[in-house]
Amino acid sequence: MDSPTPRQQSFFGARASVSERFAIVGGDADAGGPVPGKADIYEYVGGVWVHRQTLSAPGTVPFDAFGHHVYIDDNTALVAADNYTRANTPAYGRGVVYVYTRQGTQWVQTGLLANPSSTISAFGWSLAKSGTDVVVGCSYNGTQNFAAYVFRQPAVPAQPWTLVATLTPTGPDNGYDYGYSVAIEGDNLVVGALDAFGFGQSAAHFYHRDAAGTWRLAQVENYPRGSRVGISVALHGNYAAIGADMNGGVRIYERTATGWHLRQTLFSPGTAGRFGFSMAMNARMLLISNNFDNRFGGGAGVVYRYELAGSSWQLRRRYYAPQARAGDGLGTWVGVDHHSNNFILGAPGRLSNAGQAFVQWAPAVQPAGPFCSDDPAVVLQATATGGTWAGPGIRNGQTGQFDPAQAGPGTHQVIYELAAGGCTFRDTLRLTVAPRLRISRPAALALTCARDTTFALSASLPGGTWSGPGITNAQTGTFRTWAAGPGRHLITYRLPAGIACGNEDTFSIVVRPAAVRILSTVPSLTCARDTVLQLRATPAGGTWSGPGISNGATGSFSSAAAGPGRHRLTYRLPTGGPCDGQDTLSILIRPQPVRVLTPPVTLCRTDTVLQLAASPAGGTWRGRGITNTQQGTFTASTAGPGRHVLYYEAGNGACRAADSVAVVVAPVAAPALTPSSPLVLRCGQLSGQLSVAQPQPTGTRYDWQYAALPNGSWQPLPTGNGQATYQAEQPGWYRLRVLRNGCAATSGPTEVRIEQQQPLEIPNIFTPNGDRLNDVFALRLQYPRTFRLQIFNRWGREVFTTTQADNFWTGEGASEGVYYYLWRYSTDCEPTERVVKGTVTLAR
CATH class of the missing domain: 2.60.40 (Immunoglobulin-like)
Structure with missing residues (x-):
């Protein structure tokens, strides 16, 4: 393809896109000078590509870069002007994307996607579309100030497009030049972060669209600093390709239920250059360019075609420009249609940078099947009509009618050939026809549990397994009535998945039960007497079971052995399986009242x-x-x-x-008194209270008793008696006798003592001479609480101090003479602290 108006430095072919029917080639000449950029649309007609229209934006100004990126399908064309700059926009340009819609034979502008950000520049540097969603990326400037935007196409072309997602980097180091490359297909989207200047890490951000139509981050792959991974990305189905500049390898990822996994890394098969500069992918091929390949001179370029073989991508072909020369730049951009085999290669350096594009039109057969052998005939489809079909099951070579029944079970190769433009194009399709699984229904059988019947089942396909009641051999399909038992039974025959259409079939078998009946009637029975019955049933030969059955073979029943209540007796005719026949009898035995x-x-x-x-x-x-x-x-x-x-x-x-x-045997428990013995009355206390330690039940009577000695005669106390407490005033022994419900119990004795209060004595002399008589200055207290004694000599110097009530001054180290004491104390009887001063003479 040549530009309809070739011009040096127009860079026709810098970006290109192709669909089943149309192609678009961009030339952003105004990115480098005052000549406006353009985009040309071509249509494939009768074997040749015919130029239909040149797109240019109204009101373009120098350096808008109109045509820097393009996209086309059979109804929509997109042209980016990533350097579009107007008032109040960043110096590097904000960018716009022009939207064109095919109306008859003309492409008419119906929309304009404006940069949503006032700070992010070069909107439209990257561009991709799938279905109704378009993703637009930005160029690079060595910062993290980037985003990629997803717009949704309206149902009516004249209506505005909706911004449905603003995608941004995930971390501080993996977002440099985020949006330099983008790819979208179905519910998956990839954004490359090139990191052109090595400020952080290159990265690829994977997104997935959920059932609600929301794009969510699914995974981030980070790469080493300076690797320039993400210069290009491609996506189709469950495969994604992430390109790296300077022959760093193309990484192939596969999507599974657990995420995207690295499966393969492709390296340049040729000479040095920039393998992975541009990429495109569909179900049949992966195109990878090296636009700096030097086989035909520096920068002549080459494009490698890989095809999926099993689980790996294999190199199948190299594409060079006709009469290739240095600087052609073949592969500066590559594009492939996701539906057909059409692809386009840009070479903007051809013809002194006037540029050319090379397009391969190749019709593709649309996938079909798998089929079942009893499916009706279908018409196979291709991306271009007018060819002929051939292969097993093809009933009409012109229309492509395929009959699965005629082809039969198996995998068949169908060929579609189309002559156009002096060339014959061929595509192949492998169609799988699976047989229909059917169980062979046996002739109507009268099956009953009265006799054991065995027969083998069969199906249209061998190798499966049988299951269900009565199946005694899962491989041969042997069915036995006595193993199945009475009733309607669902029998299933199942093959391994993928062998046939419907890997299982079912049918039902009815087995009638055998008639078993109890003949005996039962009289009214009671536990007051033991009644023995002889039960009868038909047919003979069965066994009896249930409460009271003393002989299962003869049917002997005893009411005493059964006991009171309603009992179910069973007569069973055994067959060794579910076909056992039985009848039941209910017998009621009234209990004997006790x-x-x-x-x-x-x-x-x-x-x-x-x-x-x-x-x-x-x-x-x-x-x-x-x-x-x-x-x-x-x-x-x-x-x-x-x-x-x-x-x-x-x-x-x-x-x-x-x-x-x-x-109930409930003797009265001996009460315990509190306080426990002894109860001491001191400090002039006149009485003390005795009481029962545990609360006594209502109705308890109390009798307090007194004895002068523990073994003396106990006498009832004449006053203050009859309560749970007693106020004791005289020394001696006390106890309590409790009476309840005609029973009595007595506590242990508790002694009450009265201690006389001792007078306070302070000596005025002591003789520490070792004769053990008056050897210490002793200040004795009864029931001391606090105690502090200080001894001073006549010059006021402290020679002894203590806070312990039993720590007396021994005069050790002190000479004879008069000493002064200061004594502070309190007791249980005198809780208020007292201060006593005086002198004491130390004589040896």
């Missing part, structure tokens, strides 16, 4: 003997304290304190019944 006649009682005396009574007579008693099980004698001393449940039982076997009564 009742204890003695009411519940509480005993406070441990010497009590209680005679219990119950109905009917002849039973037995059991429980703690029962000393005669036949007569029902209860002895409290044997049982001990506590609550005792006594049982009376009468009857035999399961008909044995019981009743119970509770007897």
